[in-house]
Amino acid sequence: MTGLTMDAFCAMKSRAVPPPAKAPYPACLPTGHHRAPSPALKLLDLIQRTTDYFTKQGVASPRLQIECLLAHVLQMPRMQLYLQFERTLTPAELDALRPLVKRRAEGEPLQHITGTTGFHGLTLACTPDALVPRPETEVLVDLATEALKDRPPGHLADIGTGTGAIALALSLTLPAWRISATDVSPAALDLARRNQSAHPGTERVELAQADLLGPLTPDAVVANLPYLTDAEMASLPPEVKHDPELALRGGSDGLDLVRRLIASLPDSVSFIALELGPGQPATAAALLKARGFPAPRTASDLADRERFVLAERPSAIPTAQ
Structure with a gap:
């Protein structure tokens, strides 16, 4: 399971770190809306960019989180992603992923997002x-x-x-x-x-x-x-x-x-x-x-x-x- 454990909860409390600001719309994911189409984004690039975004938003295990969301959207086992790092995501796949990234950055549990x-x-x-x-x-x-x-x-x-x-x-x-x-x-x-x-x-x-x-x-x-x-x-x-x-x-x-x-x-x-x-x-x-x-x-x-x-x-x- 990849959600917040009770031990992580207690660690967060002991550090007394203030909560991150509310996540903006995930700019790490390109969009062609209202502007020229974005360049093609390969899977590995997307993982790296979204990992950085999740890190700034205070999301625990940021790389694991985006990998799980991608596996959910692409309907494949997470480990299968490692064989497709050069894959280019389609506009439809990006459109499906973008709101999920936003929900996770805003604190909704991964398990509720994927179900x-x-x-x-x-x-x-x-x-x-x-x-x-x-x-x-x-x-x-x-x-x-x-x-x-x-x-x-x-x-x-x-x-x-x-x-x-x-x-x-x-x-x-x-x-x-x-x-x-x-x-x-x-x-x-x-x-x-x-x-x-x-x-x-x-x-x-x-x-x-x-x-x-x-x-x-x-x-x-x-x-x-x-x-x-x-x-x-x-x-x-x-x-x-x-x-x-x-x-x-x-x-x-x-x-x-x-x-x-x-x-x-x-x-x-x-x-x-x-x-x-x-x-x-x-x-x-x-x-x-x-x-x-x-x-x-x-x-x-x-x-x-x-x-x-x-x-x-x-x-x-x-x-x-």
């Missing part, structure tokens, strides 16, 4: 109705898979599923488990169903509208709930502002929903894995200890930041049978 993102081997549809899945959440999938793969199959619930990314990925890595996924947002669930229908093998994921667990009594819980603090919500980078507030805001310390989830865990739950913001795992671990999980452990994300908590307690009888 898709990659997650754990899946290609997922992305819209403003749900949080764009981040690369670090793939770590949560891997941690849960490793912890559960040798257990007797049971019932696993993904809470706050959004696009369905976690539940759909786990349905493929844990094929013997019953998988449920909940979200309070009907629009997010519609998006999750759309993603489910696009991936054979994920049909058995049970999607349901519910506040947190709702009526479910699973054996295991996985969740990436909203965890941004009120202070962080007041200083969001442009890309993050395009995600729904419902999927971001976690209250004064970011843990409002995490507290509610942990407090509501039924006795059937013997395993839980949570993705959290930096600085939050210790508090979540203490809450889990108070609910009978004797030795919660933490794990780090792709940038070696402590971001995950996993906890177990004596197993109940699996409920998937």
Whole structure:
């Protein structure tokens, strides 16, 4: 995935760099409107010029961004661009690309512009109705898979599923488990169903509208709930502002929903894995200890930041049978 990660968000905050001025119309792309036709522009030249433009506008990973936009417009794999550097773009291709470059320079996430993102081997549809899945959440999938793969199959619930990314990925890595996924947002669930229908093998994921667990009594819980603090919500980078507030805001310390989830865990739950913001795992671990999980452990994300908590307690009888 090529969008802004939580680690990039935190790095941007720590640098306290003022946001760039609103992007002007992308002059890096030639146009023949109202003047003599521009000279032919080869693919490599366009990539270099737009990379410079994105850099001035403060866009992260600027070359990758224009390559992904070009691959989208030209309908080819991104790596295929490297074999066509001498290709000259047609006026129609430039006309299709120009507004996309402008939208990206103004802070709209790449995933919303192209409509898709990659997650754990899946290609997922992305819209403003749900949080764009981040690369670090793939770590949560891997941690849960490793912890559960040798257990007797049971019932696993993904809470706050959004696009369905976690539940759909786990349905493929844990094929013997019953998988449920909940979200309070009907629009997010519609998006999750759309993603489910696009991936054979994920049909058995049970999607349901519910506040947190709702009526479910699973054996295991996985969740990436909203965890941004009120202070962080007041200083969001442009890309993050395009995600729904419902999927971001976690209250004064970011843990409002995490507290509610942990407090509501039924006795059937013997395993839980949570993705959290930096600085939050210790508090979540203490809450889990108070609910009978004797030795919660933490794990780090792709940038070696402590971001995950996993906890177990004596197993109940699996409920998937």
